Amino acid sequence: MKIEAVDFFYLSMPVVTDAGDGSQDALVVRVHAGGITAWGECEASPLTSIAAFVCPMSHGACRPVAASVLGEDVSSPADIARIAATIQWNSMDLLQAAHTWSGIEIALWDLLGRQRGEPVYRLLGYDRAYPKLAYASQLFGDTPQETLESCSAVRKAGYRAVKCGWGPFGRGSLKEDADHLAAAREGIGPDGMLLIDAGQIWGEDVAAAEARLPLLEGVKATWLEEPFHGSAYAAYGALAKKTRSVKLAGGEAAHNVFMARHTIDYGRVSFIQIDCGRIGGIGPAKQVADYAAGKGVTYVNHTFTSHLALCASIQPYAGLADHRICEYPVKPQPMAWEMCATHIAPDRNGEIRVPDAPGLGITVDGASMKKYLVDAEIRVNGKLLYRTPSLD
Numbered sequence: 001m002k003i004e005a006v007d008f009f010y011l012s013m014p015v016v017t018d019a020g021d022g023s024q025d026a027l028v029v030r031v032h033a034g035g036i037t038a039w040g041e042c043e044a045s046p047l048t049s050i051a052a053f054v055c056p057m058s059h060g061a062c063r064p065v066a067a068s069v070l071g072e073d074v075s076s077p078a079d080i081a082r083i084a085a086t087i088q089w090n091s092m093d094l095l096q097a098a099h100t101w102s103g104i105e106i107a108l109w110d111l112l113g114r115q116r117g118e119p120v121y122r123l124l125g126y127d128r129a130y131p132k133l134a135y136a137s138q139l140f141g142d143t144p145q146e147t148l149e150s151c152s153a154v155r156k157a158g159y160r161a162v163k164c165g166w167g168p169f170g171r172g173s174l175k176e177d178a179d180h181l182a183a184a185r186e187g188i189g190p191d192g193m194l195l196i197d198a199g200q201i202w203g204e205d206v207a208a209a210e211a212r213l214p215l216l217e218g219v220k221a222t223w224l225e226e227p228f229h230g231s232a233y234a235a236y237g238a239l240a241k242k243t244r245s246v247k248l249a250g251g252e253a254a255h256n257v258f259m260a261r262h263t264i265d266y267g268r269v270s271f272i273q274i275d276c277g278r279i280g281g282i283g284p285a286k287q288v289a290d291y292a293a294g295k296g297v298t299y300v301n302h303t304f305t306s307h308l309a310l311c312a313s314i315q316p317y318a319g320l321a322d323h324r325i326c327e328y329p330v331k332p333q334p335m336a337w338e339m340c341a342t343h344i345a346p347d348r349n350g351e352i353r354v355p356d357a358p359g360l361g362i363t364v365d366g367a368s369m370k371k372y373l374v375d376a377e378i379r380v381n382g383k384l385l386y387r388t389p390s391l392d
């Protein structure tokens with residue numbers, strides 16, 4: 001199948017705030033090849049990533065992603081890996097290339113799955129997909145009372161695990177953090193799994209993070225996620241030596257396999273969290289899953305937008321029975337929910353399964369996408385390089 005067209009759709013809520021909520025906008029990718037239409041999604045700044053596809057070449061190691069994709073043949077997973085390697089070489093210094101390519105790569109797996117009548121996880125070599133325990137992924141409230149209420153709500157909705165992140169955590173006093181943690185524990189109940197995401201708040205300040213460890217141990221948190229900048233491996237490694245019951249999680253910032261391996265090898269995380277929409281797609285994420293399994297590190301998906309992205313994020317470890325935890329954005333913005341016509345819902349045990357339908361098994365909702373579609377153009381010296389394509 002020859003890649004005939006790659007179209008990018010920039011979707012956005014009417015108002016975007018500075019909250020750490022990644023579901024406020026999205027970049028959706030549509031690929032046409034061999035008479036099949038397939039879909040993917042980038043985890044990215046949409047317009048910046050579109051520019052990476054169409055921008056003029058800066059020099060030999062900084063070429064637009066389009067130059068390595070359009071017209072290429074895709075008949076097997078090896079073809080996807082071949083195009084990925086070409087982009088890595090041709091777009092070496094084009095820093096948004098990994099994000100842009102990630103959405104295309106996901107769509108190419110969807111394409112192959114649809115063409116072969118197989119779910120993506122089978123194309124990755126897994127015989128079956130195991131159920132994952134969905135953790136309700138949400139932001140801390142502005143006050144401990146709000147944190148308590150949101151954690152109680154997800155508990156009542158049937159979730160057995162919750163993650164609170166970003167918001168005020170780590171920005172104020174130890175007492176304020178302690179109050180939020182106690183509220184989260186009270187909300188999810190004594191037997192619920194509690195996960196905490198610091199959202200890189202301490203940069204590389206190991207002492208600031210270390211000061212929170214007794215608080216996290218006190219509420220029996222399972223992990224502390226992203227205490228530091230995504231590449232501050234030395235800080236991660238130093239903090240890992242100080243941890244006891246609370247383990248470190250990180251990796252969502254990885255936009256290549258090397259960064260993910262460094263997070264494991266030097267950052268010494270116990271949970272490696274990979275976003276397929278950022279690391280270069282499903283193929284590299286599967287490599288990380290295999291690497292993590294070999295090192296005794298638990299693989300976890302990272303995702304915070306639509307169920308198209310959620311579904312893609314589970315494929316790399318769908319067949320790893322012992323890697324059980326799964327991020328499930330519990331309060332996505334209407335745009336992120338409505339852009340898909342089909343969804344992945346937790347069952348009575350709070351577990352989710354990827355669809356067994358061909359490809360990713362998710363149907364997008366074109367009419368809903370139109371409601372949030374941003375009209376954009378990129379023009380250079382009068383020449384139109386990009387215009388929002390039609391969804392019809």
Ligand SMILES: [Mg+2]
Nearest residue numbers: 197225226252
């Ligand atoms: Mg996070």
